[in-house]
Amino acid sequence: MKTLNQRAWFFVLPVLVLVAFNALIPIMTVVNYSVQETFGDNLFFWQGLDWFQQILRSDRFHAALGRQFLFTGLILAIEIPLGIIIALSMPRQGFWVPVCLVTMALPMLIPWNVVGSMWNIFTLPDIGLLGYFLNHTLGIPYDMTQSPIAAWITIVVMDVWHWTSLVVLLCYAGLMSIPDAYYQAAKIDGASSWAVFRYIQLPKMKTVLTIAILLRFMDSFNIYTEPFTLTGGGPGNSTTLLSIDLVKIALGQFDLGPAAAMSLIYFAITLLVSWVFYTVMTKGDTN
Template sequence: MKKQNQKAWFFVLPVLLLVAFNALIPMMTVVNYSVQETFGNNLFFWEGLGWFEKLLRSERFHAALGRQFMFTGMILAIEVPLGVIIALSMPRSGFWVPVCLVLMALPMLIPWNVVGAMWNIFTLPDIGLLGYLMNHVLGIDYNMTQDPFAAWATIIVMDVWHWTSLVVLLSYAGLVSIPEAYYQAARIDGASNWSVFRHIQLPKMKQVLTIAILLRFMDSFNIYTEPFVLTGGGPGNATTLLSIDLVKIALGQFDLGPAAAMSLIYFVITLFVSWLFYTLMTKDDE
């Protein structure tokens, strides 16, 4: 038998340790919690798959999951086309390019909790700029702490404001990488603007768009800070998204078992949908 050099393990060790500390150990702790009932003083009782069963049958979980999918679906449906349209209308060269890029990047540079707080104040009916404008100038009854529709509209507009830039910047990067020669060929063929978009720009942007959609899916599906600061999940449970509900269970009620089970299900859904998106979007690239 050929003698193998075992030294190689030594070189892999640092990475292994790093992954263990930031992924494997926390993850296994969650798995550990999810199959036990926890009391104070480190008392644990075996629960098996009980928490999972209860959770998957719980109406509260179904409702939060439904709200989460609705939120993410709306976010993607608005931000992706809007981002592409803005990227298409941005200048490709000249003085305005850096101006546009900086303006676009600004919202993304603001910390998430600040975004929530900003919009909270912005929408206050009496002193907030938007709230005052809506209620006292335009005469529209707008109070997101009382009206679920207003609350939803506000968190969606806030997310669109905060994150459309990401889609814009990625699409723009894809667009500027298309050689001028393609546009010339299209002009010689006499192709319409729509054909240029459909047959040159879109195929050339596909890879960066895949990344943009994946990132926006994962981020919006796991969103917590901004809606928590803005609405706290209210009014009632109207904007209680999955992560907000999860924190309520884990830290509000200190039910570590159900919270751990919920985290795992949450994680698996995110992973599965991401995989689905990626597979569908890269299907015919071979």
């Protein structure tokens, strides 16, 4: 029997150290803070599970959680089908392939706070290109600083603009990996384009789609910077997503205990939904 070289394990050590410092130690600290009260100066008083109970029963948390699920649901419902459609309509070879790819990649290169500021200025009714056009040329009242509906449309469109490309690029990579023989066989059998999509392209894209859905779920569920710079959670509380509310509690009110309890509940939700997505989408492969 061949003995395996175990030396490769040492190459994992740097990652382990990194994960310890950017994930493990912070999460341990958050668990510690979630059961204590502090007024600063490293003085802590035991609070038990009061913060958890308070958060679980607070209307403010329920409202933010509802908005968060609405936002993530909208994002997934729009970006995944749109990404697939764009990937299917991109050319497979020739001059336009790199042009399309670079154009697609551009929004993802822009820093998140810049995206928020861009869309903020873009949609302002008096000076923004889109805002001015809608309000003064078309006569549609559209002001994301006044109307919750306009604010919601703006954050959803902004996220679609920013992140659909990720889905497109992943799907395109999946499509490119399909050998021509599959298409030739489909042509010989006289398969419709829907059948080609349903039985050749979609199954071949399944792995990358799993990754795309998981990434888009986690990113949109934990989104902070873009809506914060765009609407700041307003008008009122209408776009206060979970992370914005969390930062308000932790840094605005300096309630570290309740904020820690809330972030653990937040983490548990992200973990469960990601696990369900992953299990459902990979179930076919293991059967």
